[in-house]
Amino acid sequence: MAVSAYDPENIFAKILRGEIPCKKVFENEWALAFHDIGSKAPVHVLVIPKKPYVSFVDFSARASEDEITGFTRTVGHVATALGLDEPGYRLISNVGPDSGQEVPHFHVHLLGGRRLGALVSP
Numbered sequence: 001m002a003v004s005a006y007d008p009e010n011i012f013a014k015i016l017r018g019e020i021p022c023k024k025v026f027e028n029e030w031a032l033a034f035h036d037i038g039s040k041a042p043v044h045v046l047v048i049p050k051k052p053y054v055s056f057v058d059f060s061a062r063a064s065e066d067e068i069t070g071f072t073r074t075v076g077h078v079a080t081a082l083g084l085d086e087p088g089y090r091l092i093s094n095v096g097p098d099s100g101q102e103v104p105h106f107h108v109h110l111l112g113g114r115r116l117g118a119l120v121s122p
């Protein structure tokens, strides 16, 4: 899959630069986690890497092993801190047009707090 150039004016880039606010859940050197503005579940948190990657395709290809490890562990830490390990939760990352990806900065949706139902609707 071709990866388009990173757009530094995307909304998550603006959140990372502090140009627009977010309801922060957690932050470290690798990632920022914040509540999704259009929450689809009792818990709906987005976790984004600090560095500019368009999508998972871009992140998995270009990020260093330290970044991949740091980001992945941060997603796990945030889920644990939100109390989601025991009841369970869902991770989703939309990639490209067929997925409906709206924001071209790699992000993981962390959804939980209720039974989530079927993964994909027709």
Ligand code: 5GP
Pocket: 011, 022, 023, 034, 035, 036, 037, 038, 039, 093, 094, 100, 101, 102, 103, 104
């Ligand atoms: P995508 O469809 O790209 O996987 O998901 C983008 C998500 O970003 C959507 O769930 C949407 O509600 C969320 N979102 C879009 N704009 C903002 C914003 O300005 N602030 C926050 N917190 N979330 C946003």
